[in-house]
Amino acid sequence: xxxxxxxxxxxxxxxxxxxxxxxxxxxxxxxxxxxxxxxxxxxxxxxxxxxxxxxxxxxxxxxxxxxxxxxxxxxxxxxxxxxxxxxxxxxxxxxxxxxxxxxxxxxxxxxxxxxxxxxxxxxxxxxxxxxxxxxxxxxxxxxxxxxxxxxxxxxxxxxxxxxxxxxxxxxxxxxxxxxxxxxxxxxxxxxxxxxxxxxxxxxxxxxxxxxxxxxxxxxxxxxxxxxxxxxxxxxxxxxxxxxxxxxxxxxxxxxxxxxxxxxxxxxxxxxxxxxxxxxxxxxxxxxxxxxxxxxxxxxxxxxxxxxxxxxxxxxxxxxxxxxxxxxxxxxxxxxxxxxxxxxxxxxxxxxxxxxxxxxxxxxxxxxxxxxxxxxxxxxxxxxxxxxxxxxxxxxxxxxxxxxxxxxxxxxxxxxxxxxxxxxxxxxxxxxxxxxxxxxxxxxxxxxxxxxxxxxxxxxxxxxxxxxxxxxxxxxxxxxxxxxxxxx
Amino acid sequence: xxxxxxxxxxxxxxxxxxxxxxxxxxxxxxxxxxxxxxxxxxxxxxxxxxxxxxxxxxxxxxxxxxxxxxxxxxxxxxxxxxxxxxxxxxxxxxxxxxxxxxxxxxxxxxxxxxxxxxxxxxxxxxxxxxxxxxxxxxxxxxxxxxxxxxxxxxxxxxxxxxxxxxxxxxxxxxxxxxxxxxxxxx
Numbered sequence: 001x002x003x004x005x006x007x008x009x010x011x012x013x014x015x016x017x018x019x020x021x022x023x024x025x026x027x028x029x030x031x032x033x034x035x036x037x038x039x040x041x042x043x044x045x046x047x048x049x050x051x052x053x054x055x056x057x058x059x060x061x062x063x064x065x066x067x068x069x070x071x072x073x074x075x076x077x078x079x080x081x082x083x084x085x086x087x088x089x090x091x092x093x094x095x096x097x098x099x100x101x102x103x104x105x106x107x108x109x110x111x112x113x114x115x116x117x118x119x120x121x122x123x124x125x126x127x128x129x130x131x132x133x134x135x136x137x138x139x140x141x142x143x144x145x146x147x148x149x150x151x152x153x154x155x156x157x158x159x160x161x162x163x164x165x166x167x168x169x170x171x172x173x174x175x176x177x178x179x180x181x182x183x184x185x186x187x188x189x190x191x192x193x194x195x196x197x198x199x200x201x202x203x204x205x206x207x208x209x210x211x212x213x214x215x216x217x218x219x220x221x222x223x224x225x226x227x228x229x230x231x232x233x234x235x236x237x238x239x240x241x242x243x244x245x246x247x248x249x250x251x252x253x254x255x256x257x258x259x260x261x262x263x264x265x266x267x268x269x270x271x272x273x274x275x276x277x278x279x280x281x282x283x284x285x286x287x288x289x290x291x292x293x294x295x296x297x298x299x300x301x302x303x304x305x306x307x308x309x310x311x312x313x314x315x316x317x318x319x320x321x322x323x324x325x326x327x328x329x330x331x332x333x334x335x336x337x338x339x340x341x342x343x344x345x346x347x348x349x350x351x352x353x354x355x356x357x358x359x360x361x362x363x364x365x366x367x368x369x370x371x372x373x374x375x376x377x378x379x380x381x382x383x384x385x386x387x388x389x390x391x392x393x394x395x396x397x398x399x400x401x402x403x404x405x406x407x408x409x410x411x412x413x414x415x416x417x418x419x420x421x422x423x424x425x426x427x428x429x430x431x432x433x434x435x436x437x438x439x440x441x442x443x444x445x446x447x448x449x450x451x452x453x454x455x456x457x458x459x460x461x462x463x464x465x466x467x468x469x470x471x472x473x474x475x476x477x478x479x480x481x482x483x484x485x486x487x
Numbered sequence: 488x489x490x491x492x493x494x495x496x497x498x499x500x501x502x503x504x505x506x507x508x509x510x511x512x513x514x515x516x517x518x519x520x521x522x523x524x525x526x527x528x529x530x531x532x533x534x535x536x537x538x539x540x541x542x543x544x545x546x547x548x549x550x551x552x553x554x555x556x557x558x559x560x561x562x563x564x565x566x567x568x569x570x571x572x573x574x575x576x577x578x579x580x581x582x583x584x585x586x587x588x589x590x591x592x593x594x595x596x597x598x599x600x601x602x603x604x605x606x607x608x609x610x611x612x613x614x615x616x617x618x619x620x621x622x623x624x625x626x627x628x629x630x631x632x633x634x635x636x637x638x639x640x641x642x643x644x645x646x647x648x649x650x651x652x653x654x655x656x657x658x659x660x661x662x663x664x665x666x667x668x669x670x671x672x673x
Contacts, residue, residue, distance in 0.1 A: 009608065010589055010592055010593060010608070011586070011589055012608075012609075013608035013609045013611075013612050014589075014609075014612055014631050014632060015559075015562070015563075015632070016606075016609040017609060017612055017613050017616065017628075017632070018613055019552055019555035019556075020552075020555075021613065021616060021624075021628060021632075022554075022555040022558050022559065022628075022632065023552055023554045023555050023558075094489075301501060301502065301503060352492075368499065369496070369499040369500075369501040369503075471488075
C-alpha cells in the first residue's frame with residue numbers, strides 16, 4: 001500500500017468522523033477560551049456592577065441627594081458572558097427560552113385580549129414588561145396571592161418562574177449600536193419599613209431587579225423614581241413618567257413599595273424604506289378619514305400570512321433577530337374580532353414554530369414567503385393604561401385586596417396590597433426602523449383568503465394590530481393602531 | 488437565525504436562505520477554505536460554491552445538524568480545489584504540512600494484522616477522539632479537520648505555539664499506537 005494511499009485513507013477516516021465532533025471542531029475552541037475569558041469576566045462584572053451603582057446613585061444624588069439608598073443592586077450578568085458561552089450552554093438557554101415562550105403563550109394571549117380589546121383609542125403595552133412586573137409581584141407574595149399570579153403566568157412553581165425569567169432575559173438581551181433590547185427591573189422601598197433581605201437578594205439575583213430605599217411620599221423620592229424611568233426609557237415616556245408618584249392613592253394610608261419594570265427596544269429594518277417612496281395617503285380611522293404619511297416597499301421578499309379574517313406580514317430587524325408582524329383585519333372585521341379569533345391570535349402572540357404546528361392542511365390559514373407590496377403608515381403612538389381591572393378579570397384579585405393580599409415574603413407590615421398597576425408605552429416606526437419603550441408600575445372576509453401564489457399586496461390603511469417579537473419569539477410590544485402618528 | 492428557520496427558507500426557495508447562511512456560517516466557511524487554500528479569493532469562491540450546493544441539496548435534504556453539513560461541504564470543495572493546485576504545485580504550505588503530519592499516524596506494516604474499511608476506520612478514530620481530553624481533541628480537530636495553522640490554534644486557545652506543536656505530536660503518536668493496538672492496517 002503506497003504511503004499516499006494510506007495518508008489519504010486516514011485523511012478520509014478523519015473527514016467522516018461524526019457530526020457532533022465536526023460541529024465541536026468549529027465551536028469548542030470558543031469553549032476552551034471561555035474558561036480563560038471567564039476569569040476576566042469576574043473582573044468585568046465587578047466593574048459593570050459598580051458602573052450600575054454609580055449610574056443609579058448618580059440619578060439619586062442629582063435628584064434626591066440625602067435620601068436615596070441603593071439597597072441591592074441587580075446582579076445582571078455581563079452580556080459578554082452570554083457571548084462567550086459555548087454552543088451547548090447557549091443551546092440550553094435557547095431551548096429553555098423556547099419552552100418558556102410556549103409555556104407563556106396562555107399568559108400572552110389572555111393579556112393581549114384583556115388589554116387591547118374594547119378601547120376606542122390606540123392601545124399598546126409590553127407583554128414582556130407585564131410579565132416582568134408580575135413575576136416580581138409573585139416573588140414577593142405568598143399564599144393565594146402568589147398562586148393567582150403564578151396561574152396567570154403559567155408557572156407551576158416559583159423555581160420554574162425564576163428559571164423562566166432568567167432564560168428569557170439572557171436569550172433576548174441585546175445591545176449594540178444598531179440594535180437594542182433591554183429590560184430593567186427595580187423595587188422602591190420605604191426606608192422606615194423593614195423588608196426581608198433574603199427576598200431582596202433573590203430579586204437582585206433571579207429577576208435582575210435593583211432595590212432602592214428612600215422616604216416614601218417625598219417629592220425627592222418620587223423624582224428619583226421618575227428619573228430612573230426616564231433613564232431606562234431614553235426620556236421617551238417623560239410626559240407619563242414625570243407624573244408617577246409613590247403617594248398612596250385614595251383608600252390607602254401608607255405607601256409601602258413600588259415595582260417598576262421597563263422595556264427598551266430599537267431595531268433598524270433589514271430592508272429600510274426609501275424616503276423617496278413615502279407619501280401622504282388616506283388612513284381610515286374609526287372617526288373618519290385622515291391623511292398621513294405612508295411608507296412603501298415594492299416586491300419586498302418576506303413572510304406573508306393569512307387567515308379567515310385577516311392577512312399580514314412580517315418585517316425583520318437587523319442585528320437582534322427581532323421582527324414585527326402587522327395584522328390587518330379583512331373588510332367587515334375589526335381588530336376586536338381578531339383578538340377573539342384563534343387563528344389571528346396565533347400570529348399576534350405565538351412564535352413561528354408553534355404557529356406552524358397549528359396550521360391546517362387546507363390553507364385556511366397559513367404563511368409563505370412571497371414578494372409583498374407593502375404600505376405602512378408612519379406612526380408614533382404613546383398610551384398609558386391602568387391594568388388593575390384587566391388583571392382582576394384574569395383572576396388576579398387577591399393582591400389588590402387588603403384583607404386577602406399576602407406579601408409576607410417581603411415584609412411583615414400588615415394590610416399591604418397593590419394599590420395600582422399601570423403601564424405606559426410608546427412605539428415609533430419610520431423608514432429606518434422602530435423604537436419602542438414601555439414601563440409598568442405596580443404600587444401595591446367572510447370566507448378564507450386564498451394563499452397568494454408568489455405576490456401579495458398589503459396596505460395598512462385602516463386600524464390594524466402589530467406585535468414586535470424578539471428572536472426567541474417573545475412578544476415585546478403589541479398594540480392596535482387606530483390613529484397613526486398621534487403623538 | 489436558528490438552523491430550522493434557515494432550512495425553512497431553503498425549502499421556501501427564499502434567497503434570504505443564502506444571506507442567512509452566510510450571516511451565520513460564512514465567516515467559518517471562508518476561514519476553513521482559507522486554512523486549506525491560503526487564498527482569500529479562492530476561499531470566497533468556495534463559500535459561494537457551498538451555498539450553491541446547499542441550495543441544490545435542500546430540499547429534499549433536511550440536514551441536522553446543519554452546521555456539520557455545511558462544514559463538510561466547504562471542506563470537500565476546498566480539498567478538491569487544493570488537489571488541483573497540488574498537481575500544479577501551487578498548494579498552500581499549511582495544507583502540505585497537515586498532510587505530512589498525518590503520515591505520522593500510519594502504523595508501520597509489521598505491526599498490523601488487518602486492513603480496515605473506511606467506515607471501520609472512521610469508527611475507530613471516533614472512539615480514539617473520545618478518549619482524549621477536550622483540549623487535545625479540539626486541537627486535533629482544529630488542525631486535521633479544519634486545517635487551522637498552529638499559530639491560529641495557539642491564538643484561539645490562548646496557549647503557546649510550542650505547546651500546540653508538542654500536544655499535536657503526542658496525539659498523533661497516540662493515534663498511531665491506538666491503531667496498532669487495534670491491529671489496523673490503513
